Amino acid sequence: EADIYQTPRYLVIGTGKKITLECSQTMGHDKMYWYQQDPGMELHLIHYSYGVNSTEKGDLSSESTVSRIRTEHFPLTLESARPSHTSQYLCASSGGRMQQETQYFGPGTRLLVL
Amino acid sequence: AQSVSQHNHHVILSEAASLELGCNYSYGGTVNLFWYVQYPGQHLQLLLKYFSGDPLVKGIKGFEAEFIKSKFSFNLRKPSVQWSDTAEYFCAVRSYNTDKLIFGTGTRLQVFP
Numbered sequence: 001e002a003d004i005y006q007t008p009r010y011l012v013i014g015t016g017k018k019i020t021l022e023c024s025q026t027m028g029h030d031k032m033y034w035y036q037q038d039p040g041m042e043l044h045l046i047h048y049s050y051g052v053n054s055t056e057k058g059d060l061s062s063e064s065t066v067s068r069i070r071t072e073h074f075p076l077t078l079e080s081a082r083p084s085h086t087s088q089y090l091c092a093s094s095g096g097r098m099q100q101e102t103q104y105f106g107p108g109t110r111l112l113v114l
Numbered sequence: 115a116q117s118v119s120q121h122n123h124h125v126i127l128s129e130a131a132s133l134e135l136g137c138n139y140s141y142g143g144t145v146n147l148f149w150y151v152q153y154p155g156q157h158l159q160l161l162l163k164y165f166s167g168d169p170l171v172k173g174i175k176g177f178e179a180e181f182i183k184s185k186f187s188f189n190l191r192k193p194s195v196q197w198s199d200t201a202e203y204f205c206a207v208r209s210y211n212t213d214k215l216i217f218g219t220g221t222r223l224q225v226f227p
Contacts, residue, residue, distance in 0.1 A: 102160060
């Protein structure tokens with residue numbers, strides 16, 4: 001079944017650690033996205049990719065980085081985690097005809113940096 | 115800059131009550147409109163979407179939304195809510211000249227039996 005997978009679902013980590021949040025999709029979509037969501041707030045786009053070797057920063061400034069070496073895989077990395085990075089991170093992918101694309105979301109990763 | 119407003123932050127209803135959640139956006143051009151739902155402990159799911167055509171859109175689980183261009187609105191409705199509709203609801207807008215979705219802050223709906 002086509003889906004979007006994110007691991008880990010929950011992560012508690014100490015300040016200064018390097019972390020990678022995984023996102024994979026089996027939907028065959030070219031476009032993928034990372035959003036950051038705090039409780040009671042809207043989703044903010046932090047990174048997106050239109051295909052392999054394509055990555056762009058989103059509207060919300062983030063110290064994280066992303067890579068897109070394979071179509072189905074879009075990992076997000078924090079080189080040195082800080083308490084301010086505590087948040088929920090949502091991965092999404094989209095497909096469909098131009099101007100009629102719909103984004104589908106993974107289950108999210110809840111990150112707590114101590 | 116584009117923005118999306120969801121005026122109801124927290125709505126509490128009894129089962130069988132009618133529901134209307136407001137969504138207004140600021141972009142003046144052609145838009146795509148979406149409602150997503152996030153049930154407790156689950157991921158964000160598409161509830162319904164509007165691209166063109168009939169402004170009254172029907173989605174899953176008995177939800178519908180009406181696009182009123184003159185009011186820049188895309189309100190979500192359901193005639194009779196159930197306890198299982200308890201969730202957070204997000205309105206999102208994408209303008210024709212960008213791929214980016216702009217989300218509202220969400221409305222938390224609690225339905226009591």
